[in-house]
Amino acid sequence: MNLAFLVSLSLLFLTISISAQNSDIVSTREMERINWMEFKEVVPSKITTVLLPTGTMEPHGVINNGADNTAPFAMAKTIAKRTNALIAPTLPYGITGAMEAYPGAFQITEAAYRPFVKQILEGLAKNGFRNIIILNGHGGGQTAVLQSVAAEVATERHVRTLVINWWSFASDETKEVFGEDGGHAGLNETAFIQAIDPTLVHADRYNPDMATAYPAPGTWSATPFPSSIGLYQKGQGYPKFDQKKADEYYKKVTDKVADLITETVRKWDMARL
Numbered sequence: 001m002n003l004a005f006l007v008s009l010s011l012l013f014l015t016i017s018i019s020a021q022n023s024d025i026v027s028t029r030e031m032e033r034i035n036w037m038e039f040k041e042v043v044p045s046k047i048t049t050v051l052l053p054t055g056t057m058e059p060h061g062v063i064n065n066g067a068d069n070t071a072p073f074a075m076a077k078t079i080a081k082r083t084n085a086l087i088a089p090t091l092p093y094g095i096t097g098a099m100e101a102y103p104g105a106f107q108i109t110e111a112a113y114r115p116f117v118k119q120i121l122e123g124l125a126k127n128g129f130r131n132i133i134i135l136n137g138h139g140g141g142q143t144a145v146l147q148s149v150a151a152e153v154a155t156e157r158h159v160r161t162l163v164i165n166w167w168s169f170a171s172d173e174t175k176e177v178f179g180e181d182g183g184h185a186g187l188n189e190t191a192f193i194q195a196i197d198p199t200l201v202h203a204d205r206y207n208p209d210m211a212t213a214y215p216a217p218g219t220w221s222a223t224p225f226p227s228s229i230g231l232y233q234k235g236q237g238y239p240k241f242d243q244k245k246a247d248e249y250y251k252k253v254t255d256k257v258a259d260l261i262t263e264t265v266r267k268w269d270m271a272r273l
Contacts, residue, residue, distance in 0.1 A: 026086075029080035029085070029086055029087050032089045043127065043128045048131055050124050050133065051076040051133050052134050052135065053137065054072065054091045054146065055090065055091070055137035056138045056142065057104060058096045058104075059099055059104070059185070060229075061229040062185075062201060062239065063185060063190050063193045065104040070196060070200065071192050075254050093108050094108055095110060095140060102224065113142070121150065121161070131159070132150070132153070132154075132159055133164065134146055134162070134164065135164055136163060136165050143165055147163050162261065178191075178245065182232060183214075183236075185229040186237035186238065186239060188237070190240075190241070191246035192249065194246040206239060208238055211238055212225070212227035
């Protein structure tokens with residue numbers, strides 16, 4: 001065999017290998033893009049898990065108002081194949097709380113949000129999903145509502161639910177990558193968005209005075225909160241805009257979330273729940 005032939009053969013095997021790695025059992029992992037007939041063919045016979053990104057619209061320092069939606073949706077797209085899940089459309093409006101006075105923010109009351117979320121989860125269960133994973137991008141009172149409703153649906157519909165607040169779940173990764181704690185629109189959340197889409201980060205608008213450390217419980221409270229960047233620890237969490245660390249952080253966080261989902265489903269199955 002001559003060298004040219006061997007090189008061509010190696011390239012052919014490489015192409016076949018890459019193609020096999022990129023192949024999937026569905027044309028798309030996004031529920032709003034999949035055809036109903038293909039959906040019927042794979043749910044629940046081949047896919048029993050669904051990822052539901054939830055967030056809200058509120059200020060985030062120098063990143064986009066919809067960061068709480070951008071982050072969990074990007075995460076869902078990154079891990080969907082790895083966790084063998086479909087991605088439900090993002091629920092983009094939520095319980096914003098003390099940030100609702102800022103331009104572009106939306107506030108949905110718990111009285112409206114709770115039954116709406118419950119019917120979405122019930123609809124996912126009705127469509128054949130056994131494992132409903134909520135990838136939540138917004139904290140505060142919304143977290144408690146999501147956990148409560150998810151538990152109700154799990155019991156009433158005999159499905160399994162998991163609610164993940166990615167920023168708090170990944171607090172160890174924040175300290176590992178950046179050497180300090182983060183915050184709302186702080187270095188961790190800003191880095192996560194920077195890894196997804198750098199055009200959503202406006203570093204030229206940044207000023208450290210835009211940040212305020214959250215008060216210790218029982219000390220003080222302000223509505224609206226005086227800054228669009230809230231720091232978990234005083235003196236820590238100011239945005240850094242380091243692209244390399246942003247990319248590293250994104251990978252570590254998405255890997256950790258994917259591993260949690262995979263391990264939780266495995267243990268559910270092992271316990272025959």
